[in-house]
Amino acid sequence: MADYTAPVRDIRFTLDTISDIDTVVALDGFEHVDVDMVDGVLDESARFFAEVFAPTNEVGDSEGATLIDGSVTTPDEFKGAWSKLREAGWISVTGAPDFGGHGFPKTIGIAISEMMTSANLAFSLCPMLTGSAITLLMRHGSDALKDQYLEHLITGEWTGTMVLTEPEAGSDVGAVRTKATPADDGSYRISGTKIYITWGDHDLADNIVHLVLARTPGAPAGTKGISLFLVPKHVLDDDGRPSDRNAVETVSLEHKLGIHASPTCVLSFNDATGYLIGEENRGMSYMFTMMNQARLEVGLEGLAVAERAYQHAAAYAKVRKQGRAVGGSEPAAIIEHPDVRRMLITMKAYTEAMRCLIYDAVAAEDRHLNGADETEREAARDRLALLTPITKAWCTDRGVDMASLGVQVFGGMGYVEETGAAQFYRDARITPIYEGTNGIQGLDLVMRKLPMGEGAVITGYLDEIGALDADLAAAGPALIEVREGLTGALSTVRKATEWLNGQDDVLARMAGATAYQDMLGTLAGGYYLARQALAALPQMESDPWMAAKVATATFYAKNLLPTVHGLADAVTAGADLLFAVDDAQIGAGA
């Protein structure tokens, strides 16, 4: 069984040093928030998620969600935790005040989401997807739909889902075939089968609000003919209360590798009543407006699982005795063995680097939405657009790696399910897949984001990293290794960036995309940790926590950051070799 203690100090330090939280709460619309509230919010939510949510993680995995007579049942422990969560108000932190929310910046919301996700990833997906539904409804829904649904979603009385995927329409959402036929009363009748619907049914709320992609009659083929509909599990009566069951059926649940407590539903819509959101055929463009948010939140899952796996492994390594330390005669805790310690510091370094990347991206989202002027908003929009695929892909890949390292620290015990390390390894594995596979993130990064502003956005970000050099130089010998590591890595990434942006061969750019994504994420991690080391430096003599920050940044610069040099050739290797191997020579029987 794995305990969880929210890393409040590192979260707060990251909000200060990376998100620049003072300027975030000073944005328009956050007049009711001040930075002094932050500590209180963090401390209280930390206690809540450690005490109420974290203990549900194991039972959620072992019991899972079950489908009985067409209805999904969650473990008993989930009911109590959910109602306490609603009462405490933690899911409505960023919601609009007009509809029952607290109107806090997303930058504060992400800190709370991190804790919730570390505490129970599978459970956290329910409010996470509800948040996506809220965003879509808020931005594109009619006033009538907002009045009927928003407050119930923001307070967690009802929950929301994203209903996109079909058996033949996964990564290629444009292949959606579900039909929406207009009815006389202005509503639509929705028919089709949808798969992979996370928390598509459950017993925690009185209603579930499905946001469904479907095609109206005569709609154009592909992504330009897809519309977005709100389909409630129970249609509302004249008082706005859930009444008759809508024609949405839970056909089956997937039997998954992990996140067992999250019911992954096959939903069948049989002339279900739905309501158009926004205009016909604009469904995909609406989806894109919430996709940044969802992708950041999946990136956050990588961080959150890594953080918990790290805490879990460190706790074990401090008590498990095996062998002797070098020069020692008594049995030593395995944390004293260099290779075990290397694994733990690697987990610490990547986890803290991920936190920085995500919290920077989310602060950009706040600035994009609430910036004082167009220039600030556009710059933030571009930064967010650039950081989104890296955040999603790099953090989820690292999340899987760190969960795997966590198993390794436990040795044989890690392979035994009761220990809990294996759950993190299983749970984490979905994150590089959903919300756009990491391969698709790589394409987004290289094909769409790198060319933004004719390369100016990526160049601006790399220049920002380069500009830190003056500060690192001024810091003197204490950060010399950080400075050297960052300079070398930046130079390598610059070259790879220039090659990609100067490359006409589309297949070659696609072939190098994943390696580049990995490089850029790794460089970004080193950059942020270097900024934190600079902030920690003045206190490193007096405060072991600050000294650890400097050491962690240095470790990252010497041990992890140089991996970018090993990826450079793969970026520029081109696609010819991939296609030089015949299909017939790939796989069995070759």
Add this chain to the structure above:
Amino acid sequence: MADYTAPVRDIRFTLDTISDIDTVVALDGFEHVDVDMVDGVLDESARFFAEVFAPTNEVGDSEGATLIDGSVTTPDEFKGAWSKLREAGWISVTGAPDFGGHGFPKTIGIAISEMMTSANLAFSLCPMLTGSAITLLMRHGSDALKDQYLEHLITGEWTGTMVLTEPEAGSDVGAVRTKATPADDGSYRISGTKIYITWGDHDLADNIVHLVLARTPGAPAGTKGISLFLVPKHVLDDDGRPSDRNAVETVSLEHKLGIHASPTCVLSFNDATGYLIGEENRGMSYMFTMMNQARLEVGLEGLAVAERAYQHAAAYAKVRKQGRAVGGSEPAAIIEHPDVRRMLITMKAYTEAMRCLIYDAVAAEDRHLNGADETEREAARDRLALLTPITKAWCTDRGVDMASLGVQVFGGMGYVEETGAAQFYRDARITPIYEGTNGIQGLDLVMRKLPMGEGAVITGYLDEIGALDADLAAAGPALIEVREGLTGALSTVRKATEWLNGQDDVLARMAGATAYQDMLGTLAGGYYLARQALAALPQMESDPWMAAKVATATFYAKNLLPTVHGLADAVTAGADLLFAVDDAQIGAGA
């Protein structure tokens, strides 16, 4: 459900180009084997494991082994497969002819083991551990014990186990506390609790032969006081038939992440009757004689899971349509998308590289055991000693990575258990842990193997790699990228090697061990694939299989081999940084 087709052509090509199978079968003791038999053996065993063994993999995972009233039950399908395996004689291929075996070289045995392990990893562990028991008994057992037990083990009538680990004695085997008290009849009474005993009980054989580490009264502390005992599940009657149940109890089975069909037992010995193998207090040294073999076989598991995950992913990628290829208008199979193809070629390249490394190491084992003269035997012994930790660690780490890539190729379907991709990801995860964690392999490599012959063994291996340059140069432009990649990687590994062997700081060497192990394995993979590319070159115009070999080696040289450059700094980073972070700053609450 995943089919399996044994990669017979690549196995045979590797036996020819890497193992030099002609010279192996010409070794002393293999007079009854000739190279013409090899094709027949490979074809027949390929058919057997694909048809009889591979279909048991899924039911083994979903049903698993169960403990009922103190006895372990395996899935029904296992009984038939096991008796067919025994009848076909595939487990006695390398066994001594005096005791019912066929006396084939281990180099041929490994090819059969590869197929068996790809077909069903969890099942393969039973004959694998029986093989370890056979080796120990063959080398160190008395004639009486050999006469009583060996033939029954070699024919698979009985099976064997390795009983080493205790709750407080995992990686530190020297901490074993199980007691062995001499009895009047020359036997011993064994008492203690042992954990993680693979196939420690089951219903496939009439008897199980446990090889148990224990301490006699007054034995020295640590590894120098451990003796090895043979403890049968049923003691033998005067006719050598299993009779009374010995005092060995199966207390429980572990509930594991994967390899569910392999019963991992907690065994309790309560004054069980045991027989000393060899001399008292020499148990650990005997164990080391079988450890090379066992470690190679676990390395093989990494390859075997990777091969099957690769076949499985490739088959899916050829039929799953999603999106359009660049320039295409129809839905395309995902194998046409560059990033998916990159994943598949990566799996192909690592899998083939692993096969080479393992088959080279095993050929060295044959030469070590059966070489014509002392010089050949010693050179082979040293090569085997060097390659063993890399084979175990590098192949199992890659095995986990490739199984994870396999899940990724499947996308959302990969996370659904019924697809089968998830099983490989779960099964593979044990391999970096057991038979000496990969961290321990790294220490073995850096602390014991690199200093061998004052560095001459590693230098000899690196020189051998360097000597290939002349051949690559002579091959001309077709292999120029292979040549460049190998030259660069070799230079980087040489520097890292020199640094480690010149380093007095023990902790620093330990801290760099895992990164070095990864580098050396990656370099070795590139070296072997380059040799295969040279062999394939003359036929690449006429034979697409040979053309794919050249392309795969080139892909490896350009995309995968350069990762060694990214690891170099981690080798020489030292341990100071690891210990600069206080224990209190590691993990929760920091």
